[in-house]
Amino acid sequence: MVVRRSRRARRWTIDVPWGEPARLTVPAWMSDREIDRVLHAHRDWLAVQRASQRPRLGLEKRAISELEGRRAARELVSMVADEEAETLGVEVARIQVRDQRTRWGSCSTSGTLSFNWRLVLAPFEVLDYVVVHEVCHLREANHSRRFWRLVESRRPDWRDQKAWLDAHGPELLAFRPAA
Template sequence: MGNHVLPGNPPVPLLLRRSARARRISLRVSALDGRVTLTLPRGVPEREALAFAAEKEDWLRGHLSRRSDEVSVEAGASIPVEGRPRLLVATPGRRVRLFDDRIELPADSMAPRLAAWLKELARDRLHDACDHYSARLGRPFRRLTLRDTRSRWGSCTADGSLNFSWRLILAPPDVLSYVAAHEVAHLAQMNHSQAFWDEVERIHGPYRDPRLWLKRHGAELHRYRFDP
């Protein structure tokens, strides 16, 4: 359908999407990146959908204003690593160094350099966790892949491949561990039955708190922009 804009200050980009299953016009604001999707049924003119969005402007702008502001990764910004806020400090040299309260790294290409470093740290932590839980489960995984996914934090394929969002390294360590255990448990149960959750608890232990943290705060991990 294409992109449109709701006029105002500031203008609000709208993604129009037509759906054969939709019975009415609807507006949805993504909790992950704030994208606004305007869905309309077949046969409904675009002008009618845009008029609907204009009628809902107060609701829409109020919803967008409640979203956390995005954080650009640059000197002076603070980002969490393993759940702890760290101040980004530009320093001479080529190394990235992690401290309790800060990250020291070169000012040159700070955002992509930090993203690459965080991905490697995430890979190390997730490999260790998956090795641990797969040993407890008694089933090996085939390989581990990192992505910057927005729809899910992890997945397990039928051939035993595990996929994770590298942004889990920004979350507290128990959250990363829980997601690793969750996906490893799918090696035995490719479903979300009670048998699956029993496996998660058997290899991980109680998981309610990290699972709840992810539901409440997971979207905040997408606030951080690593664009150069």
């Protein structure tokens, strides 16, 4: 556990990032004794968090470099995006494949779609859903009911892919290919 004092923190928070030490951030004024109390009170909770973070995807066996991953991702993402954009009659201005740490995809107001290259390590249906989701944003730039109806009409099983991302996304985001 890494303890960090922060002048801006109003209250303490614990982060348990995948594959990294847990982090306790505390307000600068918090005493060592109080910090010990928090750590002690959360020992079991922390163990449960860690237990749920056992690797399940076998990513450590995937001998893929980031460059290879990005290339493969770009190819698949472009294929799905082109097909979907044509069906929906929307224009994709540009596709970016990036090393995002927290998100899978995004859609800018200028029509640029950005995707996390690690999607290539997920089942194809998951990548497919993320791309279709972003292309749908070119029609509906929000998460309104209309947006979700559109997604539903294009990929009726989108909930399965979202559930996969909820379950395995953190492990995937933590993946760092060997240099």
